[in-house]
Amino acid sequence: DAGVIQSPRHEVTEMGQEVTLRCKPISGHNSLFWYRQTMMRGLELLIYFNNNVPIDDSGMPEDRFSAKMPNASFSTLKIQPSEPRDSAVYFCASSLESATGELFFGEGSRLTVL
Amino acid sequence: KQEVTQIPAALSVPEGENLVLNCSFTDSAIYNLQWFRQDPGKGLTSLLLIQSSQREQTSGRLNASLDKSSGRSTLYIAASQPGDSATYLCAVSNSNYQLIWGAGTKLIIKP
Numbered sequence: 001d002a003g004v005i006q007s008p009r010h011e012v013t014e015m016g017q018e019v020t021l022r023c024k025p026i027s028g029h030n031s032l033f034w035y036r037q038t039m040m041r042g043l044e045l046l047i048y049f050n051n052n053v054p055i056d057d058s059g060m061p062e063d064r065f066s067a068k069m070p071n072a073s074f075s076t077l078k079i080q081p082s083e084p085r086d087s088a089v090y091f092c093a094s095s096l097e098s099a100t101g102e103l104f105f106g107e108g109s110r111l112t113v114l
Numbered sequence: 115k116q117e118v119t120q121i122p123a124a125l126s127v128p129e130g131e132n133l134v135l136n137c138s139f140t141d142s143a144i145y146n147l148q149w150f151r152q153d154p155g156k157g158l159t160s161l162l163l164i165q166s167s168q169r170e171q172t173s174g175r176l177n178a179s180l181d182k183s184s185g186r187s188t189l190y191i192a193a194s195q196p197g198d199s200a201t202y203l204c205a206v207s208n209s210n211y212q213l214i215w216g217a218g219t220k221l222i223i224k225p
Contacts, residue, residue: 055211103158108157
């Protein structure tokens, strides 16, 4: 298996622009997580999907952030409009059995908002 | 509220030494504990997963132990190599999906 695949790996954009990050989880995994990592705050859970359904989005910073999982093999995280404070590395991770199982991370999408 | 602490924040040792990384947590009611490795500019790689009913897990030169009663886990690395240099993070789960993360220990193995 190719593992969790994220795109783009790097994104540089200007404040106010829309950003879309993409994730393909490992085939057969029923849980998908979006995390954000910064030096100041470490790893933060943004949203958790189970069987394509959003279970907990309490970590989504504000209404500018939205996430979808239209099918078992694809998820997006969208920021509109983007702000400089959104600059971070965004990770997607998947698991066969939510947090009771091993968590597999993608390589991350490094976002820089100017 | 569960809190996870990793000490030290950074560690530098000569190649070949055995070493121990520490992880402590405040609430012993956990589902499991995972150790991860993160290389610069990369994602996290799962190293070992210890279920709450287990005391330890081993993979190659790595051995992780879990003592729920004292709220501690250790990651033992035998015969360290320069390729082991990375940041090591532990995370505990005390719900069916929430992971509480430590801040990590940055490990440098000097050739």
